[in-house]
Amino acid sequence: MQQTVLEARHIYKSFKDQNTPVLSDVSFTVNKGEFVSIVGKSGCGKSTLLYVLSTMDTDYEGELLIDGELLTGKKASRLAQIRNEKIGFVFQFHYLLNEFSVLKNIMLPAMKLNRLTEKEIEENATKWLADLGLEKAAQKFPNQLSGGEKQRVAIARALINDPHIIMGDEPTGNLDKKNSGIVFDIFKNLATQYNQTLLIVTHDPEFAAGTQRKIEMEDGKIISQGR
């Protein structure tokens, strides 16, 4: 049996000043180990949907479940806990903290979770840095890295708490072709080697074509979901 990590049930969302909903009856599931992209024209609702799925936006109708737990209607504190424990985020811009070393940036989400000792967290962060080809960058600061390197550090940071799902909003949107390819290969490898679940919003047709499944949106609705 396939294990479902994320489930959206009949999600609707409208912004106050608009007559037509931005999201309309959006339903789909993502199974463990799947590498899924969300595609569609600019303005079709991709980022709005990701915001709902990531539990950051709670102003919607319908139901959202992660690992079978219904998150709709849960307290903000529980949702914050779910985000820290279960979701790794990679955005178009890396949001690394320039005042901390690369190693520290990766360690921070795990320090917040307080599940492991600092030494264990450092070992995990060092392992991810090595896996992503960044071992030499550990003691550097983010502003000493290239755009592609920064995004790889952001991926290591997203992985540090062993997330149940990685969500990305245009993670290659700010990168050239070569670095986009590197980021794509990392994601693909995470899915195949580590059974990592990934849900990535992208404009890049080449990126989307390489994912296992494409969820296509138009005017706030899913028009195909590759199953």
Ligand SMILES: Nc1ncnc2c1ncn2[C@@H]1O[C@H](COP(=O)(O)OP(=O)(O)OP(=O)(O)O)[C@@H](O)[C@H]1O
């Ligand atoms: N805070 C807001 N208030 C009102 N309307 C909004 C708000 N945020 C987004 N919208 C509208 O909702 C629609 C969907 O926006 P969204 O950013 O989700 O699209 P998208 O598919 O991610 O677009 P892009 O590919 O350009 O990033 C757009 O028409 C947008 O103008």
